[in-house]
Amino acid sequence: MAQPNPPALPHPPLTGGKLVIGTIAVSLAVFMNVLDSSIANVALPTISGDLGVAADQGTWVITSFAVSNAISVPLTGWLTDRIGQFRLFLASIVLFVLSSWMCGLAPTLPFLLAARVLQGAVAGPMIPLSQTLLLASYPRERASVALSLWSMTLLVAPVAGPILGGWISDNISWPWIFYVNIPVGIIAAIATWVIFRERDSQIRKLPVDSVGLGLLVVWVGSLQIMLDKGKDLDWFSSTTIIVLALTSLIAFAFFVIWELTAEHPVVDLSLFARRNFMGGTVAVSIGYGLYFGNLVLLPLWLQTDLGYTATNAGLVLAPVGIFAVLLSPVTGRILPRTDPRFIATASFLVFALCFWMRSRFTTGVDTYSLVLPGLIQGIGTAGFFIPLLSITLSGLHGNKIPAASGLSNFVRITCGGIGTSVFTTAWDHRTILHHAQLTESANVYNPVFNQAVQQMGALGMTQQQAYGAVNQSISQQAAQLGVNDLFYASAGIFVLLIALIWVTKPERAGAGAPDAAASAAH
Structure with missing residues (x-):
């Protein structure tokens, strides 16, 4: 040795x-x-x-x-x-x-x-x-x-x-x-x-601790790819992300046990x-x-x-x-x-x-x-x-x-x-949560909403355009609250x-x- x-x-x-x-x-x-x-x-x-x-x-x-x-x-x-x-x-x-x-x-x-x-x-x-x-x-x-x-x-x-x-x-x-x-x-x-x-x-x-090195590469690599790709793949609704998470978790557990005893x-x-x-x-x-x-x-x-x-x-x-x-x-x-x-x-x-x-x-x-x-x-x-x-x-x-x-x-x-x-x-x-909450109030039964639509109509907007403008404003506000x-x-x-x-x-x-x-x- x-x-x-x-x-x-x-x-x-x-x-x-x-x-x-x-x-x-x-x-x-x-x-x-x-x-x-x-x-x-x-x-x-x-x-x-x-x-x-x-x-x-x-x-x-x-x-x-x-x-x-x-x-x-x-x-x-x-x-x-x-x-x-x-x-x-x-x-x-x-x-x-x-x-x-x-x-x-x-x-x-x-x-x-x-x-x-x-x-x-x-x-x-x-x-x-x-x-x-x-x-x-x-x-x-x-x-x-x-x-x-x-x-x-x-x-x-x-x-x-x-x-x-x-x-x-x-x-x-x-x-x-x-x-x-x-x-x-x-x-x-x-x-x-x-x-x-x-x-x-x-x-x-x-x-050389080849086993520890191999386990490190597997769990860190899987974790990093999961973090970088999670949002694009909608996280755990993706099979790829689930596989990466399980691979990282299992390899990490073995890594800790091995490194503490090596x-x-x-x-x-x-x-x-x-x-x-x-x-x-x-x-x-x-x-x-x-x-x-x-x-x-x-x-x-x-x-x-x-x-x-x-x-x-x-x-x-x-x-x-x-x-x-x-x-x-x-x-x-x-x-x-x-x-x-x-x-x-x-x-x-x-x-x-x-x-x-x-x-x-x-x-x-x-x-x-x-x-x-x-x-x-x-x-x-x-x-x-x-x-x-x-x-x-x-x-x-x-x-x-x-x-x-x-x-x-x-x-x-x-x-x-x-x-x-x-x-x-x-x-x-x-943002999605706040958008849903704000949208609940944006309806014809809300006088503020009706007033806003009427004001935009007075500026020459159609009802559809007015609704689109309100939705855009709600989206911006929801992102801000988020x-x-x-x-x-x-x-x-x-x-x-x-x-x-x-x-x-x-x-x-x-x-x-x-x-x-x-x-x-x-």
């Missing part, structure tokens, strides 16, 4: 220009990665048209990336043990650039999907390892600063993606959605090589036995699911019911990044002197306030009222990832960091996908999540995540 080598001494923190360049390299890689998860969404009609396929086939451009990415993220710790942090991170960047180039050159949909599968797979370890490399580069008393810099790119990229993707599609051509990664990736790869090549982690030659598991599920990891991961994942679900719902509502273009809808959401970028470094500075649970609690209360403000929207909402909650949300966003990541990694040492970061990010990304599916489906259902329901529910869930934050017991400043920083370079 293969045995791990004796532990290596940790690398000293970076200083001066090396620290700046290393931080930029890691941040560019994360930005490129997260940007690519959303930049193609608005270009799907253009891509489908150019490749001569139906719109529903074009959605596999998103699904293929999401499935392979979701599978590879929790493998980060396992791959790190066998390849090393630096080698794995550099290989991820280089292969990401190569697959982006292949995506742009794709002459057919199958070729594009193959390139997207490769792109998603190699992108998986990038985000968890970026956390690990940053924590190992900073002195442990400045670990919170490292996390704040990391979180800024993670928060800004999903907002920038649709805006940049829409602009490129409208003004250049869709392949440049992928080509834009090439110069960014080359810079990140060169900087990573220069700064981190002498700071690799220890490699351990351990047996000597060298592909995913270290024992991390969930730690109070801080469990509480921090669940809180950040559900919170991110709400955040990401609303991030998808808002532009969809703006475009379908308020007549906004894709670019203008993206610009309405852009202000959320202003305070997030400005205040994240401040959060990083005060975190070592403050209980992270207080900061996370304040963040969740700000999120709840913003969603409550959005639940008061009407069909006549103006741009100022749309932008204000997002602007305020940026304040909460600045205190969202940093303290919760600090709590999640609190008390972990050495080679546990990549595994913990990979597993935590996997749960977060999965919840983001679930949030997207739940919000879009729930909006449809709530989206307001989801905003209101999001506010309530954020308040309830505060209890999860206080289940944790993070170590005081100077321990926890900072200790992780000191030992992550092993």
